[in-house]
Amino acid sequence: MDERQPHLALPRKLGLFPLTNIVVANMVGAGIFTTSGLLMRDLADPMVMVVLWVVGGIIAFCGAISYGRLGAAMPEAGGEYIFLSKLFHPLLGFLSGWTSFVVGFSAPIAASSIGFSEYVARAFPGAFDWMSLSFLPVEPQRIAAILVIVLFSFIHMRGIEIGSRIQNYLTVMKVGMILIAVVAGLAFGMGDAAHFRAPASFSFDFAGWKTLGLSLMWIMFAYSGWNASTYLGAEIKNPSVILPRSLLAGTGVVMALYVGLNIMLVYALSPAEMSGVLSVVGLAMGALFSSEMERIASVLASFALFSSLSAFIMLGPRVYYAMARDGVFFRSIAYIHPRFEVPTRSIALQGLLAVVMVLSGTFDQILTFMGFALGIFPIAAVFGVFKLKPQANRSPISAFHIPIAAYIVAGFSMLALSYFQRPIESSIAVATVMCGIPLYYFFVRTSKHRQEPGK
Numbered sequence: 001m002d003e004r005q006p007h008l009a010l011p012r013k014l015g016l017f018p019l020t021n022i023v024v025a026n027m028v029g030a031g032i033f034t035t036s037g038l039l040m041r042d043l044a045d046p047m048v049m050v051v052l053w054v055v056g057g058i059i060a061f062c063g064a065i066s067y068g069r070l071g072a073a074m075p076e077a078g079g080e081y082i083f084l085s086k087l088f089h090p091l092l093g094f095l096s097g098w099t100s101f102v103v104g105f106s107a108p109i110a111a112s113s114i115g116f117s118e119y120v121a122r123a124f125p126g127a128f129d130w131m132s133l134s135f136l137p138v139e140p141q142r143i144a145a146i147l148v149i150v151l152f153s154f155i156h157m158r159g160i161e162i163g164s165r166i167q168n169y170l171t172v173m174k175v176g177m178i179l180i181a182v183v184a185g186l187a188f189g190m191g192d193a194a195h196f197r198a199p200a201s202f203s204f205d206f207a208g209w210k211t212l213g214l215s216l217m218w219i220m221f222a223y224s225g226w227n228a229s230t231y232l233g234a235e236i237k238n239p240s241v242i243l244p245r246s247l248l249a250g251t252g253v254v255m256a257l258y259v260g261l262n263i264m265l266v267y268a269l270s271p272a273e274m275s276g277v278l279s280v281v282g283l284a285m286g287a288l289f290s291s292e293m294e295r296i297a298s299v300l301a302s303f304a305l306f307s308s309l310s311a312f313i314m315l316g317p318r319v320y321y322a323m324a325r326d327g328v329f330f331r332s333i334a335y336i337h338p339r340f341e342v343p344t345r346s347i348a349l350q351g352l353l354a355v356v357m358v359l360s361g362t363f364d365q366i367l368t369f370m371g372f373a374l375g376i377f378p379i380a381a382v383f384g385v386f387k388l389k390p391q392a393n394r395s396p397i398s399a400f401h402i403p404i405a406a407y408i409v410a411g412f413s414m415l416a417l418s419y420f421q422r423p424i425e426s427s428i429a430v431a432t433v434m435c436g437i438p439l440y441y442f443f444v445r446t447s448k449h450r451q452e453p454g455k
Contacts, residue, residue, distance in 0.1 A: 014236045014237065014242075015237055015242065016242045016245060016246055016249075019236060019242060019243070019246040020245075020246045020249045020250045020253075021171040021172075021250075022171075022228050022246075022250075022311055022314065022315070023225060023226065023228045023246055023247060023249075023250025023251065023254075024171055024174075024175060024250045024253055024254055025170065025171040025174070025225075025307040025308060025310065025311040026224075026225030026228035026308065026311040026312065026315065027060075027222070027223055027224065027225035027226060027228070027250065027251070027254040027308075028171075028174055028175070028178070028254055028257065028304070028307070028308060029108070029112050029115075029222075029225075029304075029305055029307070029308020029309070029311075029312075030108065030111040030112040030114070030115040030305060030308060031111075031218075031219075031221045031222025031223070031224070032222045032257075032258055032261060033115055033119070033279075033280070033281055033301050033304065033305060034111075034115050034118070034278045034279070034280065034363065035218050035219065035221070035222055035367070036049070036262055036265055036274065036280050037274050037275060037276055037277035037278060037280040038218065038276065038278075038364065038367075039052070039215050039218060039219070040271050040274040040275050040276075041275040041276040042211050042214070042215060043202065043211065043212075043215055044198060044199070044200070044202070044271055044275070045198040045200075045201070045202040045271075046195060046196050046197075046198060046266040046271060047196055047198065048198075048202045048212075049215075049262065049266070050259065050262050050263060050266065052212070052215055052216055052219055053219060053258050053259050053262050054255075054259055055216065055219075055410075056216060056219035056220055056222070056223050056258075057223065057251075057254070057255030057258060057259065058255075058406075059216075059220065059223070059406070059407060059410045059411075060220070060223040060226040060251050060254075060255065061226075061248070061251050061252065061255065061403070062382075062403035062404070062406050062407040062410075063226055063227065063378060063382060063407050064226045064227070064247040064248050064250075064251040065247075065248065065403045065404075066381075066382040066385050066403065066404050066407060067226070067227045067230050067247055067381070067382070068243065068244030068245075068247045068248060069244070069385055069388065070083050070230065070381065070384065070385060070388070071230040071239065071243040071244065071247070072239065072241075072243055072244055073388055074086060075236060075239030075243060076322070079100075079227060079230040079315075079318075079319060080093070080096040080097075080100070080227070080230075080377050080378065080381045081093045081094070081096050081097040081100070081319050081322055081323060082322060083230075083381045083384055084096050084377065084380055084381055084384065085326075087381075087384035087387045087388075088380070088384065088387075090326075090328065090440075090444075091437070091440050092377075092380065094323065094328045094436060094439075094440040094443075095377070095433055095436045095437070095440070096377040096380075096381075097319050097320070097322070097323045097328075097329070098433070098435075098436035098439065098440075099373050099374070099376070099377060099432070099433050099436070100316060100319045100320075101316075101319070101320055101350070101353070102353070102373075102432055103369065103370050103373040103374060103429070103432065104316070104319075104370075104373075104374055105312050105313075105315065105316030105319070105350060105354075106316070106350055106353040106354040106357055107354075107357055107366050107369070107370040108221075108224070108308070108312050108370065109149060109309055109312045109313060109316075109350070109351075109354035109357075110145070110149075110354045110355075110357035110358045110361070110366055111363060111366050111367065111370070112305045112308045112309040112312065113144075113145035113146070113148045113149050113305075113309055113354070113358060114141075114142075114145050114358060114363050114366075115278065115279075115302075115305050115363070116144070116145060116148055116302045116305040116306065116309070117141035117142070117144045117145045117148075117302075118141070118278045118279045118363075119279045119281075119282055119298045119299070119301045119302035119305070120141075120144070120298070120299070120302045121141055121279075122279040122282045122283070122294070122295075122298040123282065123294075123295045123296075123298035123299045123302070124295075128140035128141050128143065128144045131143040131144060138359065142358055142359060145358045146355050146358055146359075148306070148309065149309070149313075149351050149354050149355055149358070150351065150355075152306070152309055152310050152313050153313055153347050153348065153350070153351035155310070156310070156313050156314050156317075156342065156347055157337070157340065157342060157344045157347050157348070158340055158342075170303070170304075170306055170307035170310060171307050173300075173303065173304070173307070174303075174304035174307045174308075175253070175257065177300045177301070177304055178257050178260075178261055178304075179257070179260075181261065181264060181281065181285065181297065182257075182260040182261055182263075182264045185264040185267065185268060185284070185285065185288045186263070186264055186267060188288075188289075189264075189267070189268060189287075189288030189289060190287070190288055190289070191264075191267035191268045191287070191288055192267070192270075193267065195266050195267060195268075195269065195270050195271070196266055196267075198271060199271070209417055210417050210418075210420050210421035211421065212417065213413065213414050213415075213416070213417020213418045213420070213421060214368075214417065214418045214421040214422060216414050216417075217368075217371040217372065217375060217414050217415070217418045218367055218368075218371055220371065220374075220375065220414065221367060221370060221371045221374070222258065223251075223254070223255075223258075224374060225308075225311070226247060226250070226251045226254075227247065227378065228247075228250070228311065228315055230243065230247070261281070264284065264288075265280060265281070265284045267288075268284035268285070268287045268288045269283065269284050269287055273287070278363060279298060279301070281297055281298075281301050282294050282295075282297045282298030282301060284297075285297035285298075313347065313350065313351070316346075316350045317342075317343045317346030317347045317349075317350055318343065318346075320333050320343070320346040320349065320350070321333065321334055321336070321343040321346050324346075327443065327444070327446075327447035328440060328443045328444060328447070329443060332345055333345050333346050333349065365425070368422055368425040368426075369425050369428060369429050369432075370429075371418070372415065372418055372419070372422075372425065372426045372429040372430075373429035373430075373432060373433060375411060375414060375415050375418075376415070376433065378407075378411065379407070379408055379411040379412065379415075382404055382407050382408055382411075383404075383408055385401075385404050386401070386404070
């Protein structure tokens with residue numbers, strides 16, 4: 001059989017429950033379990049931080065409304081790559097796929113695996129010391145993060161039904177853990193409501209607004225995944241109905257979880273105690289209850305990060321598969337395994353890049369670089385809703401467009417403020433995106449060359 005051809009199609013097997021689970025799992029991960037400590041370090045105001053989590057949820061919900069419309073109109077594998085290619089130009093679609101390859105999925109996989117190792121280390125100090133390799137300048141926690149990436153990449157190479165079944169179990173466990181932590185912490189924990197009063201009021205000058213913009217960009221990383229089911233459009237039953245519902249349901253659930261969890265964190269810890277701590281949920285449960293509860297919560301949080309990492313590994317390769325199928329990526333990446341019916345080579349390539357990121361960057365560096373790069377293309381995709389033909393019962397301009405406009409304005413403002421606050425990391429993100437332009441024309445020229453008679 002000629003492996004150069006995408007000889008098999010992706011079957012439609014996913015219903016509403018597993019698809020909503022994928023959205024929730026993709027959102028609830030390294031972001032919510034690690035960024036609150038970093039946010040408190042910069043904001044130093046608990047109430048401002050909680051309000052920003054609410055604002056981030058509203059922005060994500062506006063994006064989910066827009067993507068629900070786009071996904072119903074174009075139910076194919078690839079998400080933003082498909083939307084931007086069809087509504088604007090294949091180059092823009094390629095750049096979104098290129099960014100997804102370099103940043104959008106591999107970086108969150110790396111961040112989730114690093115978060116996992118941080119929580120395990122909090123629960124069991126020295127747990128990874130036996131992994132120390134004297135001939136490699138690699139921390140034991142990094143080696144553990146790499147092994148997790150390899151394990152879940154292998155699981156998802158065995159088929160989407162196996163992967164989605166494991167995904168369901170992990171997601172239910174993760175959501176249950178957060179609910180129990182919030183309810184038990186607020187009802188029975190030894191916290192202090194005085195923690196909500198900041199030592200000094202937040203200053204809303206230009207420096208303050210830059211900090212808000214960067215903080216909101218980090219929060220949107222935690223909310224990233226509200227568009228997750230659009231990447232599986234070609235594998236969804238009745239996508240025009242199920243896809244929008246999965247986006248809205250998943251985003252609503254996650255917003256409630258995030259706001260509740262951050263209220264619990266502030267109740268448990270003072271701003272000084274929370275500042276800069278990555279494994280902040282474990283620390284909070286220890287402050288509310290006991291050191292033993294800190295260990296239990298840290299273990300559960302580390303397993304919860306499995307779910308997020310698993311979801312990213314499931315979704316990302318569908319983008320690369322769609323690009324390769326269209327001739328704008330390495331053609332061998334379009335290969336679908338004849339038995340397991342998944343793009344195994346895409347999964348392997350993504351895992352390799354995630355491992356490289358684990359070895360080359362800190363969590364804070366990955367977060368800033370990733371947040372800016374990922375903020376660009378959803379704005380363009382949401383703007384593309386205006387290019388869709390209006391439905392028969394809907395006027396060209398209606399109340400439906402209010403959340404679309406809100407998302408676009410909020411997205412541009414966030415990127416501009418973040419650029420002023422972190423120009424170096426933001427410039428690197430822009431340069432990474434721009435590197436895709438010559439690659440696009442290389443792949444287009446190569447594809448045309450193959451299609452010429454006699455080639």
